Amino acid sequence: MKIILKLGILFLCMMLSPVMASAGYKLSMLPRYSTEEIHKRIVPIADYLSRETGLEIEPVVISTFDQYQQQLLGGAIQIGYENPYIYVLASKAHEVIALAEKERSGTRFRGIIIVRADSPIKTLEDLRGKTISIVGYTSAGGYLSQKLTLAEHGIHVKTDCQLVEAADNKQENVILAVYTGDVDCGFIRGSALHQADNFVPPTAIKVLQETAWLPNWALSVSRTMSPADRKKIADAVFALNKESPAAQALKINRFVPATDQDYNSIRKAAGIALPIVNDSPIE
DSSP states (O other): OHHHHHHHHHHHHHHHHHHHHSOEEEEEEOOOSOHHHHHHHHHHHHHHHHHHHOOEEEEOOOSSHHHHHHHHHHTSOSEEEEOHHHHHHHTTTEEEEEEEEBTTTBTEEEEEEEEETTOSOOSGGGGTTOEEEESOTTOIIIIIHHHHHHHHTTOOHHHHSEEEEOGGGOHHHHHHHHHHTSSSEEEEEGGGTTTTTTTSOGGGEEEEEEEEEEEOOEEEEETTSOHHHHHHHHHHHHTOOTTSHHHHHHTOSEEEEOOGGGGHHHHHHHTOOOOOOOOOOOO
16 A cells, blocks of 8 residues: 555656746737737747746737736736836836847837828827827837827827727727828827738828837846746847847847836836836846
């Protein structure tokens, strides 16, 4: 009987050991694009990190900005790739380890204000009282960037304009709303201007104004992640370059070290209190 019991315990340990030897983490990206596009972007980085770190990393696609933020805060997503506004809103649960660097804009990006090509709106002042489609209130390139620029011109979008959130927080839905005339203008990220070209003639939309620069997207990890796993992930991320399939899928050149303080400009712009922290970038 004792021999059978010992064999049973040994078998159980053998079954559990692979799970215990390798932590399992879920990786996701803020759903700025369609479900299919997000899937194409995050599967290569999840596969790469799994291979390079020996950790089990599962790509997960989330439907909306709000769901994504809540899953970061709730611990359901342990590795996230999100815009700077969502990052600061979730930074009590997540900490940034890297900042995305792109070909043209480097480690920063900006929004744009778009109107129909035949729109009577010619200046920022003309936006007072107008209906504006935004990607979402937690969108950096599709709301916060424009909000900052308009505030500099004495226009407070929440009180001086009528704001409408785009369906599913998608940039292309902002473009479509402008094109169909459902709204007077739209706020989108600069790089998203041609995202709806399959449905909207490019000449039908024009840029009214480029808006404030913001720090680029953050790659963050759960604050409960072990330092050893955090370092494994950071080391693998910093080894990426623009020729790496994972970097190409994310449409970035590389990731550079970042700290939480790099996003304090976002906190100030959004009226969020600055945290008292003492961290430094992982190298």
